[in-house]
Amino acid sequence: MLWVKAFHVIFMITWFSGLFYLPRLFVYHAMSEDEISHARFKIMERKLFYGITTPGAILTLFFGAWLVSYNFTGYLHQIWMLAKLGCVLLTLIYHVYLGKLLYDFKLNQNTHTHIFYRWLNEMPVLFLICIVILVIVKPWGTL
Numbered sequence: 001m002l003w004v005k006a007f008h009v010i011f012m013i014t015w016f017s018g019l020f021y022l023p024r025l026f027v028y029h030a031m032s033e034d035e036i037s038h039a040r041f042k043i044m045e046r047k048l049f050y051g052i053t054t055p056g057a058i059l060t061l062f063f064g065a066w067l068v069s070y071n072f073t074g075y076l077h078q079i080w081m082l083a084k085l086g087c088v089l090l091t092l093i094y095h096v097y098l099g100k101l102l103y104d105f106k107l108n109q110n111t112h113t114h115i116f117y118r119w120l121n122e123m124p125v126l127f128l129i130c131i132v133i134l135v136i137v138k139p140w141g142t143l
Contacts, residue, residue: 001070008063015060016128018053019091022098023121029105030114042106049102057095064088079140084131091127 022045029041068075075081104110133139 001067004063004066008060008067011056011059011063013056015053015056015095016124018048018056019095019098019124019127020121022048022053022102023117026101026105026110026112026117027114027121030110030112030117038108045102045105049099053095053098057092061088077142078138079143080134080138083140084134087127087130087134091124091131094123094127 025041025045025048029038029045032038032041068081101110101112
C-alpha cells in the first residue's frame, strides 16, 4: 500500500506541476506578438499538456483509485474524503478547461488577455491547498 501511495503522490506532483506551468505559458503566449513566438509556445504548451500534465493526471487518478479500493466503503463515509474527491473533480474540470484553451491557442482563436491567465494560474494553488489540508488534517469525521 505504501508503494501505491508513493506513486499517487509522485504523479500528483507531476500533474500539478503542469497545472501550475501551463497557464503561465498562456500568459506569455497571450503577450507575444510575432509568429515565431506563437509557434514556439504552441509546441511547448502541447508537449506540457499531453506529455506531462495529462499522463500525470491519469496516473494520479489510477493510483488514487487503487488506494481507495483498499477501504472503499470506509472512505465513502469520511467527510474529508468526499470533500477531497470534490476538489479532485474541480481540478479535473480545470484540467479539461486548460485543454480547451490550448485548443483555442492552437487555432489562433485565443480571446483572453495575459491578465486573465495570470488569475487563472492561481486556481490550482487553491485546489492543492484544499486537497493537502483535507488529506493531512482530516478536519471532519464520518457521516
